[in-house]
Amino acid sequence: MTTPTPAPRTRWIFAGQLGPIFDDGGPMMIVEARSVFGRRPMHRAKAHLLLSAMRHRAAELGDRVEYLRVDRYSEAVDGRDDLEVIDPTSWSARRIVRDRGIHILPSRGFVTSETDFAAWADSRVGKRLLLEDFYRGVRERTGILMRGDQPEGGKFNYDHDNRTPPPKNAPGLGLPDPWWPVEDEIDDEVRADLDRWQRDGVVQLVGDDGPRRFAATAAEAERALADFVEVRLNDFGPFEDAMLTGDWTMAHSLLSAPMNLGLLDPLQAIDTVVAEYHAGRAPLPSVEGFVRQIMGWRDYVWHLYWHLGEGYRTSNNALDAHTPLPEAFRLLDAAAIRSNCLSQTIDGMRTHGWAHHIQRLMVLGNWALQHGYDPVELNDWFVDMFVDGTPWVMPANVIGMSQHADGGIVATKPYASGGAYIDRMSDYCGGCVFNPKVRLGEEACPFTAGYWAFLDRVEPRIRHNHRMAQPLSGLRRLADREAVVDQERHREEW
Numbered sequence: 001m002t003t004p005t006p007a008p009r010t011r012w013i014f015a016g017q018l019g020p021i022f023d024d025g026g027p028m029m030i031v032e033a034r035s036v037f038g039r040r041p042m043h044r045a046k047a048h049l050l051l052s053a054m055r056h057r058a059a060e061l062g063d064r065v066e067y068l069r070v071d072r073y074s075e076a077v078d079g080r081d082d083l084e085v086i087d088p089t090s091w092s093a094r095r096i097v098r099d100r101g102i103h104i105l106p107s108r109g110f111v112t113s114e115t116d117f118a119a120w121a122d123s124r125v126g127k128r129l130l131l132e133d134f135y136r137g138v139r140e141r142t143g144i145l146m147r148g149d150q151p152e153g154g155k156f157n158y159d160h161d162n163r164t165p166p167p168k169n170a171p172g173l174g175l176p177d178p179w180w181p182v183e184d185e186i187d188d189e190v191r192a193d194l195d196r197w198q199r200d201g202v203v204q205l206v207g208d209d210g211p212r213r214f215a216a217t218a219a220e221a222e223r224a225l226a227d228f229v230e231v232r233l234n235d236f237g238p239f240e241d242a243m244l245t246g247d248w249t250m251a252h253s254l255l256s257a258p259m260n261l262g263l264l265d266p267l268q269a270i271d272t273v274v275a276e277y278h279a280g281r282a283p284l285p286s287v288e289g290f291v292r293q294i295m296g297w298r299d300y301v302w303h304l305y306w307h308l309g310e311g312y313r314t315s316n317n318a319l320d321a322h323t324p325l326p327e328a329f330r331l332l333d334a335a336a337i338r339s340n341c342l343s344q345t346i347d348g349m350r351t352h353g354w355a356h357h358i359q360r361l362m363v364l365g366n367w368a369l370q371h372g373y374d375p376v377e378l379n380d381w382f383v384d385m386f387v388d389g390t391p392w393v394m395p396a397n398v399i400g401m402s403q404h405a406d407g408g409i410v411a412t413k414p415y416a417s418g419g420a421y422i423d424r425m426s427d428y429c430g431g432c433v434f435n436p437k438v439r440l441g442e443e444a445c446p447f448t449a450g451y452w453a454f455l456d457r458v459e460p461r462i463r464h465n466h467r468m469a470q471p472l473s474g475l476r477r478l479a480d481r482e483a484v485v486d487q488e489r490h491r492e493e494w
Helices: 044-064 073-077 091-099 114-122 131-142 185-199 218-236 256-260 266-278 284-307 340-352 357-370 375-385 394-402 419-425 446-462 466-477 481-489
Strands: 010-013 028-033 065-070 083-086 103-105
Touching (some): 044 065, 044 185, 114 284, 131 284, 357 446
Parallel strands (some): 010 028, 010 083, 028 065
16 A cells, blocks of 8 residues: 655745745745734835845745735744744744744755854854854865965955045946846835835834835846946955945945845855956955855854844843934934934935945944944844844844944954044045044034043943053043043034
């Protein structure tokens, strides 16, 4: 007697699992749960991209997919015993699938596995889990940008070569506009649904309803990658940290959002870019910088999300920061901000739901650090206001790297700086009412004066950090320390 073949399980794919690397050919299910969009205020561009990507994937899968529109996930999955999932990308989603006994497959979408990281972390007994050590280990194991046991060019890291200031008196880098996706009827439907949900009070949307600028399908992600390689890769390295008022994309790839949606295999993106170096068409510092962002930092913060535990986001506040986010941040109201660097960055966020990593770290993060914004509130704001914001990507970036709220687990020192850094790496200061060289008086730069006020506030908590010895020594020599601190305490315009 022949044993009947069991019916294949239906794979429930989440919003971070929408590309081909999560598809093994069987039946699929996508759940559009409106509650996900109503938890907190969300950037309209982010909500649009998520819905567009899910609905485009459903259209591609055709009869192979169940597409369920519900208020909560439980309505779609409770009582079902035919489901499987590739381990999802947040603590809350993993709890949902485990509580229901759904069959779980190992996570995908990263260069290294969770097992790989656990083995590496276990081998580091008594040592810090440093990004650079992790990155070098992955390079050595994969052979990417390696010649035998030595790195291409003799160095693992070319970050020092990737700090060129922007060209002076230039409106931009002079590169062609990036390739943009063309919206279709699915995008029209998404826009109409968001309008209705907002009218009905289901969601609170922030930011502009501009045309979609980020890939929502695997094919669009491939086009965006090809365009980056052809047009901007060579300039990416040297101008990786630069900022210009009239150039919101600079030479960046704009691939973080489709990659975090699972539309683009990170290893494929790395191989594509590395091939340009081996073909002699792209310089090593640009290629290595791209590889380090993905194979290094992206994988690293993914693994730290699980390694540090679910409580990491809410249980760390080493600098005792409790100031609520100002309304200008929550509403993305650039007009309420006079500091040109901060106003330009917030305005770009309002328009696109995106800013590049230096704007995030050295403008937004630096400002929040100096003013003691609550790190949990700030972390959630980064998740909600950026098109590439996910629960897993932000804690190590915001709680650890940007705000030093974990006391030094991720970063060895607070990433605070005065206006001089922003002046060197951008054209923002030239059009600003404040002067980055002035710390006292009407022209006093809020970043420059705020830097010293920040050090004054947190000195008791960081005085034992040897990397802060020189800045704290400068603070103690500051003749107008009390006046600067008092000025910033009462500052109303920034």
